[in-house]
Amino acid sequence: MVTDDLWRSVTPQVIGALVRRYRDFDRAEEAAQEALLAAAAQWPEEGVPVDPKAWLIRVGSRRLIDALRSDEARARRELADATRVPADSLVAPSPYAVGSSEQDDTLTLLLLCCHPALTPAARIALTLRAVGGLTTAEIAHAFLVPEATMAQRISRAKRQIRDTGATFVMPAPDDVPDRLREVLHVLYLVFTEGHTASTGDALHRIDLTAEAIRLTRQVRTLLPDDGEVAGLLALMLLTEARRPARTSAAGELVPLAEQDRTRWDTAYVREGVALVTDALTRTRLGPYQVQAAIAAVHDEAPSAAETDWEQVLALYGLLEQLAPGPVVTLNRAVALAMVEGPAAGLAVLADLEKDRRVARHHRLHAVRAHLLELAGDTEQARESYLLASRLTTSIPEQDHLRRKAEAL
């Protein structure tokens, strides 16, 4: 029996082996998908081969050669390339590229899929397909777009990678940290998409949060000493831990302060806390570690009232220096209000209101409403909750904000 996890973790290794052999990422990716489809059709009938990966590589190779033969001139060129010394055997090994070649392949593939020439949407699609082993149809469902649109994004991404001349080799050691940051950002985006997506049609949607955690775990195995990889995994686990309590039986959104903490996943909390604690003591500080540390403070508080807001405030101050942005400032305003009172938090918001984009964003008004409510200004709080509910595009969030306004 082949588990889903094993099945999909093999995907990047099959693609890696094919790209190494034939030096054509685009065709190798197609061929690996075809081999996976062939396996899905044949294995249940004929049984799982002794070495599933070797089987997939063999079938993929055959498909790839067929594709190459369809254009004879191209085939000659590819074969000539394939017999050359691989370019990556000529450069010094990167510190990020130690270990077995299969593991290198997965990391190399991730870095290639998150190539800076691609848009974030293209990076996400390509990563989920080539590294995550999802089909184009599954990815299209997950992002609620037609399959043709997603197929277009994926083939354009592959074309752009080809056009930049990027090849299937590990980037220069100096470039790896920056490129790795892009990979982590893509995994983070996949996670938040799954975390915030409306639950309406969950039936046909791939669980993107689980997929993001699975891929981040894979990266963590490859780079056990990278603090930000550990920080991102910890952040995901500490956020995912609260998932059972985030929605009520009626499907309504439950804010952190009102969640039933006995429903949190304690195994995820333990693992997340251990990961971030280890990373903070042992590696260079980074924004994911700080965000995970904040999540850990919340997850470890026995009740909302017992939250260590001074620590949260200090951590948001640190995060604002490491990775400044309006969302961080908004969150710091909440923490500041909890420590020094709502007036101090509202003063921070006043600065953000000058930015046109932020001024029209529902989160600013939701936070303002919350702080006004704390300050006892019911009338203004209701106005802000209603404005926030009009500005959001998330249906569960809109319902929640309207309920808050009505409760005042």
Next chain:
Amino acid sequence: MKYLLMIWSNPQTWGHPIFLRTPEAAAMTGDERAAMLRDFEELMAEISESGELVTAQALADPLTARSVRVRDGESLVTDGPFVEAKEQMAGYFVVDCATPERAEEIAGRFPDARFAAVEVRPLMGGSAEDL
């Protein structure tokens, strides 16, 4: 984020593409009209190729519209659009863009934006938009 782009237009006659049926287009030289059409086709190629275009549809003449009202359980069907205005919705596009600014940029490149307007509306049901 997904956005609905509504093409509002006030054409002399209904047809496709609608921007060529406007009085402004009629006053242009043949070359100017051809250039406008080329701009539009370039935009279509760009958003299809980028994977931003989700779906699109031109609407039939508002003359063919029927508006259905139910009052006191009685159904009343009238000829014509719900809002009687000079400008009518002529078609729509759904695009999936990285930022609201990009959706506005695409809207601004429709020739219709020069004559009437292209209205940009975020779709509900998506994930929360990040700042």
